[in-house]
Amino acid sequence: MRGRRVFVTGHTGFKGTWLMTWLSELGATLKGYALAPAGPVTIYEQINGDRRWESVFGDIRDADRLAQEIQRFAPDVVFHLAAQPLVRLSYAQPLETWEVNVMGTANLLNAVRGLSKPCSVVVVTTDKIYENRGTPYLYRETDRLGGHDPYSASKAGTELVAASFRDSFFPLDRLQAHGVTIATVRAGNVFGGGDWADDRLIPDAIRAFSNDQALTIRYPNAIRPWQHVLEPLSGYIALAEALPVDPVTFSAPWNLGPWPQDHLTVYDIASRVATGWGGGRIVIDEHSEHVHEAGVLKLDISKTVDRLGWRPRWSVSEGIERAVRWYSSVAHGADAMTQCLNDIRDYSNG
Numbered sequence: 001m002r003g004r005r006v007f008v009t010g011h012t013g014f015k016g017t018w019l020m021t022w023l024s025e026l027g028a029t030l031k032g033y034a035l036a037p038a039g040p041v042t043i044y045e046q047i048n049g050d051r052r053w054e055s056v057f058g059d060i061r062d063a064d065r066l067a068q069e070i071q072r073f074a075p076d077v078v079f080h081l082a083a084q085p086l087v088r089l090s091y092a093q094p095l096e097t098w099e100v101n102v103m104g105t106a107n108l109l110n111a112v113r114g115l116s117k118p119c120s121v122v123v124v125t126t127d128k129i130y131e132n133r134g135t136p137y138l139y140r141e142t143d144r145l146g147g148h149d150p151y152s153a154s155k156a157g158t159e160l161v162a163a164s165f166r167d168s169f170f171p172l173d174r175l176q177a178h179g180v181t182i183a184t185v186r187a188g189n190v191f192g193g194g195d196w197a198d199d200r201l202i203p204d205a206i207r208a209f210s211n212d213q214a215l216t217i218r219y220p221n222a223i224r225p226w227q228h229v230l231e232p233l234s235g236y237i238a239l240a241e242a243l244p245v246d247p248v249t250f251s252a253p254w255n256l257g258p259w260p261q262d263h264l265t266v267y268d269i270a271s272r273v274a275t276g277w278g279g280g281r282i283v284i285d286e287h288s289e290h291v292h293e294a295g296v297l298k299l300d301i302s303k304t305v306d307r308l309g310w311r312p313r314w315s316v317s318e319g320i321e322r323a324v325r326w327y328s329s330v331a332h333g334a335d336a337m338t339q340c341l342n343d344i345r346d347y348s349n350g
Helices: 014-026 063-073 087-092 094-112 150-168 172-178 201-210 230-242 266-277 302-308 316-331 336-349
Strands: 005-009 029-034 054-057 077-080 119-124 180-187 189-191 215-217 223-228 253-256 263-265 282-284
Touching: 005 014, 005 063, 014 029, 014 230, 014 336, 029 063, 063 094, 077 094, 077 230, 087 094, 087 150, 094 119, 094 150, 119 150, 119 230, 150 180, 172 180, 180 230, 189 201, 189 316, 201 215, 201 266, 201 316, 215 266, 223 230, 223 316, 230 253, 230 302, 230 336, 253 302, 263 266, 266 282, 266 316, 316 336
Parallel strands: 005 029, 005 077, 029 054, 077 119, 119 180, 180 253, 189 223, 215 282
Antiparallel strands: 223 263
C-alpha cells in the first residue's frame, strides 16, 4: 500500500476509521468519502480523523459528486465500505437501505468507469447475503444469495451489482483495455474498540456495563461468525494487493470469518465481555416481539485460506480482550488513536 492512492467510501464509520488508520500507517495516500460522523460519540471523532487525511463529506447516492471526487483523486485502489449496515434499522428504513446499499454501489462502480488508469476495487458486503437455511451449514462463496430482511437482501443486491459491472464493463478478457478489477468480501460479525453503533451487541454491552446497567439481549442462542475488526480489514488489504497481480484468481467473492470454533452464541459473547469488563448483568428479553433474525449463520473460509493465504490471527477470546481493553483505556483517558495503533501493530507483528 505504500505510495498508492487509496479512496475509501464510508471512512467515517467504525470499520472505515480503522481501515484509514491502518492504511495511513502503511504509507498510503488517502481520500475518504462518507457522510459526516453521526452520534453522540464516534471513533472517527475520537481519533480526530479530519486532521489526519483528506476527507469529503458526501452521500454515496450523489452520483455526480462521487464521480467527480473519484476522478479528481485518480485512485489506484478503492475500498467501498459506505452502507446502511444495521439489520433492525433496515426494517424502519427499507427504501433508504436499498438506495444506499444497491444504488450507492452502482454509483461507485459507474464512477470507476470514468477513470483512465488501472484500479483495484474491493466491495464490502456481509456474511448475511446467503439464503439462510437455519442449519449449522457453513456457507461457501458459491452458495445461493438471499436475504430475509431488507439489509441482508440489499447486500445480496450489492453482490449482484458488483458481478454485473465486472461482467459488463470490466471483463477479464479485456483487462488491458480498462485495467479495473473487482473483488467482493463477505465478513462475519465484526467488533472492536470504538464501535458505538446502536443495536450492536458489544457496544450495547459496554454502554450498559459502564453505567452499571443490565445488558438486554434478544436472541441468546443465535450463532454468528464473530471476529475482531482487524481480521477482515487485513483481508481487504490483502485482496487489494493481490488483485493486480493475479486478477483472474482474485476478481471474485471471498468469505472472511473466524475458525469454526469461534462461531459462538450471542450469550457466549455477552458473557465474555462481562467477564472482561470485570462484571456485568445480562438479561434475556423473552417477552417483546422482535423482527426476524437468522438463528444460525456460519462461514466457510477455506477458499480464502487456501487461495489468498489469509487466515484469522486472533481468537474471539483475544479479540474481545483487546476490544474491552480499548474501551476501558479510552474511558480512563487514554488516547484513542494510540490504542488503535497499538492493536494494529500487535496484529501485524502477531
